[in-house]
Amino acid sequence: xxxxIFVGRSNVGKSTLIRALTGKKVPVGKLPGVTRKPLHLLTRxxxxxxxxxxxI
Numbered sequence: 001x002x003x004x005i006f007v008g009r010s011n012v013g014k015s016t017l018i019r020a021l022t023g024k025k026v027p028v029g030k031l032p033g034v035t036r037k038p039l040h041l042l043t044r045x046x047x048x049x050x051x052x053x054x055x056i
Contacts, residue, residue, distance in 0.1 A: 001050070002049075002051070003053060004050060005054075014054045015027070015055075018052050021052070022041060026039060038055050039053065
């Protein structure tokens with residue numbers, strides 16, 4: 001399985017991008033640094049199994 005890792009500063013839209021790619025609900029907040037634990041989301045993109053990882 002392929003893994004895509006999203007890395008970036010706080011509040012730049014990593015979780016919003018994952019939500020847009022998958023259509024799944026991903027918790028987001030208005031304040032920087034509100035993610036409490038890393039996000040691992042299993043999904044399919046172009047029928048391929050993918051693991052999306054954010055805020056590691």
